[in-house]
Amino acid sequence: xxxxxVFGAQxxxxxxxxFALLLAGLLxxxxxxxxxxxxxxxxxxxxxxFPSTLEIPANQKVKIRIYNEDPTPEEFESFELNxxxxxxxxxxxxxxxxxxxxxxxxxxxxxxxxxAQGTVLVK
Amino acid sequence: MxxxxxxxxxxxxxxxxxxxxxxxxxxxxxxxxNVGTVLFQRNxxxxxxxxxxIFAWVYSQNFERISDSFDYVGLxxxxxxxxxxxxxxxxxxxxxFPSSHSVxxxxxxxRGVTACMVFVVVLAILREGSEIxxxxxxxxxxGEVGLPIFYGGxxxxxxxxxxxxxxxxxxxxxxxxxSLKACVxxxxxTAGNMASQATLLLNQADWxxxxxxVWDSNRLLVESSVLGQLAYALIGYEATPSLMQVFAxxxxxxxxxxxxxxxxxxxxxxxxSVRTNQDAQAIALSRxxxxxxxxxxxxxxxxxxxxxxxxxxxxxxxxIRGEHVRAAARSIGAALIEQxxxxxxxxxxxxNSEMG
Numbered sequence: 001x002x003x004x005x006v007f008g009a010q011x012x013x014x015x016x017x018x019f020a021l022l023l024a025g026l027l028x029x030x031x032x033x034x035x036x037x038x039x040x041x042x043x044x045x046x047x048x049x050f051p052s053t054l055e056i057p058a059n060q061k062v063k064i065r066i067y068n069e070d071p072t073p074e075e076f077e078s079f080e081l082n083x084x085x086x087x088x089x090x091x092x093x094x095x096x097x098x099x100x101x102x103x104x105x106x107x108x109x110x111x112x113x114x115x116a117q118g119t120v121l122v123k
Numbered sequence: 124m125x126x127x128x129x130x131x132x133x134x135x136x137x138x139x140x141x142x143x144x145x146x147x148x149x150x151x152x153x154x155x156x157n158v159g160t161v162l163f164q165r166n167x168x169x170x171x172x173x174x175x176x177i178f179a180w181v182y183s184q185n186f187e188r189i190s191d192s193f194d195y196v197g198l199x200x201x202x203x204x205x206x207x208x209x210x211x212x213x214x215x216x217x218x219x220f221p222s223s224h225s226v227x228x229x230x231x232x233x234r235g236v237t238a239c240m241v242f243v244v245v246l247a248i249l250r251e252g253s254e255i256x257x258x259x260x261x262x263x264x265x266g267e268v269g270l271p272i273f274y275g276g277x278x279x280x281x282x283x284x285x286x287x288x289x290x291x292x293x294x295x296x297x298x299x300x301x302s303l304k305a306c307v308x309x310x311x312x313t314a315g316n317m318a319s320q321a322t323l324l325l326n327q328a329d330w331x332x333x334x335x336x337v338w339d340s341n342r343l344l345v346e347s348s349v350l351g352q353l354a355y356a357l358i359g360y361e362a363t364p365s366l367m368q369v370f371a372x373x374x375x376x377x378x379x380x381x382x383x384x385x386x387x388x389x390x391x392x393x394x395x396s397v398r399t400n401q402d403a404q405a406i407a408l409s410r411x412x413x414x415x416x417x418x419x420x421x422x423x424x425x426x427x428x429x430x431x432x433x434x435x436x437x438x439x440x441x442x443i444r445g446e447h448v449r450a451a452a453r454s455i456g457a458a459l460i461e462q463x464x465x466x467x468x469x470x471x472x473x474x475n476s477e478m479g
Contacts, residue, residue, distance in 0.1 A: 037329075061329070061333060063329075065195075072261040072262060073257050073258070073261035075254075075258075079346050079347045079362070080363070082323060082361065082363060082365075083327055085198065085199070085327070086186075086198070086254060086257055087190075088186055088187050088190060088257070088261075089261060091187055091190065091191070092195065093190060093195045093196075093198070094194065094195040094196055095327060096326075096327060096328065096329040098326065098333040098365075099333055110131065111127070111131065111258055111261070111262065112127070113127065
């Protein structure tokens, strides 16, 4: 006679508990990771960055939410930060800049570089 | 705006044009072999460019939908997938490229290689074309006078395409051996470039964790200079790469350098996979060839030289039919030995064509 039941009710409850604990552990770690990221805003209006200087603390991952309030697309680019992203007109986007050492990291808008310029000041 | 348009369109076209010229010079070796009609062999360039432009248009139509997905990092995910796929196809191209005596399976191999090339070119044009379309449509839709931007774009595209031509003729103008070595090297660098850019994009989207910056080579070559940007377009030069980028680049390099064609090009015939008695003889002959400088050969060594070269290239010569033999032998001979052995090479090639 073959065993039709793979594991009984008690084992099932035990395994469910372990799985739930693991999931809770993972989610809490993820929650901590998200809480670490500072979020700042950057706006593009009339081919200019507002604010043109972003101040962030050193050695911390930062999430920059860029709102492009112009009808035309713009490209956020920085050689020092190694970041490059096209943002469509009248839309927003998100860029992460990793833990940075103290200093000045300039960025510019590649489509309108004469006016769109800014600096990330890391203290 | 004119100059701005020049710079932006130039950057994008440059990356695609350099990739295309590299692949075209790589596929030149197929011309030594005539295996009848191979799928898209002649017009694969046109086919892939056309499809690339179509896909770039579709991509830029859905730009905002892609950009808003994955919590506003959809663009990074899409571009990172394009880069990783390009890297994978470049590595597949290197591993599929024929490098041994197996002429029998050449037809299927050439189909596979052509398919890889088509995919790589389509992905490259998709990537670059979508950015150009984004720039162009955005700036034109502003209501500014579109003409200087259009001319700027044309000038930028012209410069990019000319640089592509320059690379193509530079690569194909070299001798056969050096050309193959240079092509394989550039292929490896391009594969590494694709892999490292994929990791950079995923880091930007916070899908990959932070790794520290390994070095700062701005003292050697400033990234924002003209030469630096050219190096970025060609091989993905980064002045401040992160550790993960360096690993990804290294992975791409090793994956291509381990392939049979790179072993043939860089480490000589003896490193490739086929082993028979004939091969052992050829290996011994080519070793003696390396020790002998062509100008100071005596007649016995010259004979060995001729035989060694014939045995190395016999499969290619033997697979050629009819009137192509003389032309192929002449080009191979002229490329490798500018010496009295040329007539001997031609006579042996004639014998081969009579046999085959």
